[in-house]
Amino acid sequence: MSSRAFLSATEDASVAALVAGVRASEPRALAKTITLAESTRADHRARAQRVLGDLLPHTGRSIRVGITGVPGVGKSTFIEALGLHLLEQGTGAASWIGNAGVRRWTGCGS
DSSP states (O other): OOGGGGOOHHHHHHHHHHHHHHHTTOHHHHHHHHHHHHOOOHHHHHHHHHHHHHHGGGOTTOOOOOOOOSTTSSHHHHHHHHHHHHHHTTOOOOEEEETTEEEEOOSOOO
């Protein structure tokens, strides 16, 4: 069964607002979406799945990369360096999400 069936009209509007905000590179919308995705609550996870599903058609050729490791190993430092490198290469990298929070890269395409 689709997660769409579990959302009220208010939650549906919230999903649409989050999708619009993420597409507009609004840090608050991105942060809220991350919070929903990381939550252990079933209703939050259902909303996160809707947001991600609604964003999927707009991702183009993007890829998702997960970086994991024990505390202090350098995940955030690596993400920072990789993001800067991709920007220097002109890849059009738009946003990076690190374990330390949301980082918005300016001056790049979506």
